[in-house]
Amino acid sequence: MNTTAQVLEKNKSRILEKWMQNQLSEDSLRDDLMSNEELQRQSKEMLDALLRAISKENYDNIYAIEFEQVTDTLRDISITRARQGFSPRETGAYVLSLKKALSEVLIEERANDPSTLYKEIMDINTLLDNLSIVTFETFIKGREEVILRQTDEISEISTPVIRVWDGILALPIIGTLDSARTQIVMENLLQEIVNTGSNIAILDISGVPAVDSLVAQHLIKTVSATRLMGAECIISGIRAEIAQTIVHLGIDLSNIKTKASLASALQLAFSMTNLEVRKNDKNKGFNIMR
Amino acid sequence: MEIVREQDVVPFRNRVREFSTRIGMSLVNQTKLITAASELVRNMLKYASGGKVILEIISLNAKTGVRLTFADQGPGIADVAMAMRDGFSTGRSLGLGLPGAKRLVNEFDLKSEPGQGTTVTVIHWKHGR
Amino acid sequence: MERIPILKMGPFLLVTIQIDLYDRLALTLENDLINMVSQTGARGVLIDISAVSIVDSFMGRILGNIASMSRIMDAETVVVGMQPAVAITLVELGLTLQGVHTALNVEKGMELLNTKLINNWEQDEEEEEDQDDRND
Numbered sequence: 105m106n107t108t109a110q111v112l113e114k115n116k117s118r119i120l121e122k123w124m125q126n127q128l129s130e131d132s133l134r135d136d137l138m139s140n141e142e143l144q145r146q147s148k149e150m151l152d153a154l155l156r157a158i159s160k161e162n163y164d165n166i167y168a169i170e171f172e173q174v175t176d177t178l179r180d181i182s183i184t185r186a187r188q189g190f191s192p193r194e195t196g197a198y199v200l201s202l203k204k205a206l207s208e209v210l211i212e213e214r215a216n217d218p219s220t221l222y223k224e225i226m227d228i229n230t231l232l233d234n235l236s237i238v239t240f241e242t243f244i245k246g247r248e249e250v251i252l253r254q255t256d257e258i259s260e261i262s263t264p265v266i267r268v269w270d271g272i273l274a275l276p277i278i279g280t281l282d283s284a285r286t287q288i289v290m291e292n293l294l295q296e297i298v299n300t301g302s303n304i305a306i307l308d309i310s311g312v313p314a315v316d317s318l319v320a321q322h323l324i325k326t327v328s329a330t331r332l333m334g335a336e337c338i339i340s341g342i343r344a345e346i347a348q349t350i351v352h353l354g355i356d357l358s359n360i361k362t363k364a365s366l367a368s369a370l371q372l373a374f375s376m377t378n379l380e381v382r383k384n385d386k387n388k389g390f391n392i393m394r
Numbered sequence: 395m396e397i398v399r400e401q402d403v404v405p406f407r408n409r410v411r412e413f414s415t416r417i418g419m420s421l422v423n424q425t426k427l428i429t430a431a432s433e434l435v436r437n438m439l440k441y442a443s444g445g446k447v448i449l450e451i452i453s454l455n456a457k458t459g460v461r462l463t464f465a466d467q468g469p470g471i472a473d474v475a476m477a478m479r480d481g482f483s484t485g486r487s488l489g490l491g492l493p494g495a496k497r498l499v500n501e502f503d504l505k506s507e508p509g510q511g512t513t514v515t516v517i518h519w520k521h522g523r
Numbered sequence: 524m525e526r527i528p529i530l531k532m533g534p535f536l537l538v539t540i541q542i543d544l545y546d547r548l549a550l551t552l553e554n555d556l557i558n559m560v561s562q563t564g565a566r567g568v569l570i571d572i573s574a575v576s577i578v579d580s581f582m583g584r585i586l587g588n589i590a591s592m593s594r595i596m597d598a599e600t601v602v603v604g605m606q607p608a609v610a611i612t613l614v615e616l617g618l619t620l621q622g623v624h625t626a627l628n629v630e631k632g633m634e635l636l637n638t639k640l641i642n643n644w645e646q647d648e649e650e651e652e653d654q655d656d657r658n659d
Contacts, residue, residue, distance in 0.1 A: 287422065287611070290607075290611050291422055291607060291611065294607030294610055294611065295607050297607075297627065298607060298627070301627055301628070301631075302627075303627070303631075325614045325615070328614045328619045329607075329610040329611050329613075329614040330610075331619070331625060332605055332609075332610040332613055332614065332619070332620060332625055333605055333607065333610050333625065333627060334602075334603060334605070334624075334625035334626035334627045334628075334631065334632070335627065400545060400546045400547065401545055401547075403545055403546070404543050404545050407543065407577060421608045422607070422608040422611055422612070424608070425576065425577065425606075425608035425609060425611070425612045426608075426611075426612050426615060428576075428577050429577055429578070429579050429612045429616060432577060432579040432581075433579050433580055433616075436579070436580075436581055480617060490580045490616055490617050490618060491580055493617070494580060494615075494616035494617050494618070495616075497615050497616065497617065498612065498615050498616060
């Protein structure tokens with residue numbers, strides 16, 4: 105009698121056909137994200153690898169060496185799909201529809217041998233269930249990578265250092281300041297101070313939703329580091345409720361120059377660098393005198 | 395690596411730099427780790443007149459980092475909680491060594507018994523978290 | 524024995540640290556510098572640490588000591604050119620170098636010392652005038 109592997113190998117093209125049919129009939133098919141030819145090619149590769157693995161008569165341990173190619177291909181597919189923006193259902197349907205195709209072929213081939221059929225279906229089920237777990241694991245990992253990358257991008261984007269004047273830098277902080285953020289803010293700011301040779305840095309915290317003692321500590325650290333570099337730091341954008349919490353928490357900011365708005369901080373910066381901003385006599389706009 | 399004289403400190407720091415460069419640690423994180431290592435090695439020289447340091451590259455859950463283990467046979471620390479406090483020192487120093495080093499690295503572990511010597515293990519991950 | 528050279532520039536002393544200092548060398552520098560201040564009657568000390576990649580609490584203490592000792596001898600100390608990574612690390616360590624002035628580079632450090640010197644003179648003159656007033 106033929107082994108399961110031989111039966112499946114013999115009907116390979118039929119399985120592939122059925123599988124493709126299953127996939128194509130799915131409502132969730134995303135032909136916008138992947139062409140049918142591409143899908144066919146991917147599926148054939150997968151089926152080849154799977155049948156080669158099944159011929160080793162191992163259905164339980166998908167971490168065995170003969171399944172390496174199968175799981176690798178599967179991981180590859182799931183990761184790519186996670187990045188391309190497939191939904192979990194769409195990704196899962198890929199493996200599950202293969203299960204259906206395999207079972208259908210086996211039912212046809214073993215019509216006169218129910219006991220073998222039963223065992224084979226059980227084996228195939230166990231195997232493909234394991235494989236779909238791998239799919240989901242990898243899929244989620246792929247999505248997590250996307251999230252991590254975005255987190256990094258956000259923290260990069262959200263800390264621009266602006267050169268507002270010769271020797272004066274401004275750094276608007278938007279969002280919560282945690283220690284990882286503080287480190288990035290500090291690095292960017294200090295590097296920019298070196299690059300531009302600036303004497304004054306204005307940290308604007310209008311965009312920081314709340315200041316607790318931890319955030320205040322981060323701010324103080326940033327100010328101290330700026331001073332160590334030989335530049336002065338002004339904190340601006342302190343809203344009324346933030347001033348209240350700072351005092352209620354007993355945070356000492358007396359060593360730090362603070363201003364309510366960016367405008368007044370800039371004015372202070374000008375006077376510290378002996379710059380004067382004044383209106384032109386003819387009221388034609390601003391004229392900056394040294 | 396054996397540390398017995400203060401001249402060993404600079405070569406030791408270079409070794410730490412070598413290790414952290416190998417895993418591609420950023421400059422700021424390198425500086426933090428090396429400074430922490432420098433503090434701990436100084437403590438070892440001062441209170442236990444030397445000891446051993448083991449440098450390792452470790453990885454855990456897709457994170458890579460450098461682990462340093464400082465072991466000495468010195469007098470040990472009688473009150474660990476006190477020693478970890480800012481500004482506390484039994485020698486004449488700023489008292490920033492232990493608590494400062496702890497702030498600079500991701501993971502810090504100190505085991506000490508009076509008379510049994512002290513072992514400090516620190517880990518700093520490549521991305522500093 | 525190895526030493527860090529100390530340059531005299533007008534009323535100021537200039538030290539450029541080019542290598543990672545080991546402890547003995549740092550202590551020697553502290554000693555030499557203070558002696559130089561007293562010999563030359565310098566009014567300012569400028570220490571360039573732009574080539575120093577690691578400043579730990581020991582090195583920080585040396586810098587603080589130099590500043591405090593010079594202050595007693597009427598000289599201001601400016602530390603210039605600290606690398607960003609070093610500044611971040613020092614803050615995290617809890618060392619803010621109280622009493623030490625800082626500047627971005629040697630040029631700005633010189634400027635700072637000059638203004639300090641002028642301010643001190645003005646103060647001195649005012650005090651003298653005050654005394655004159657009282658004498659009248």
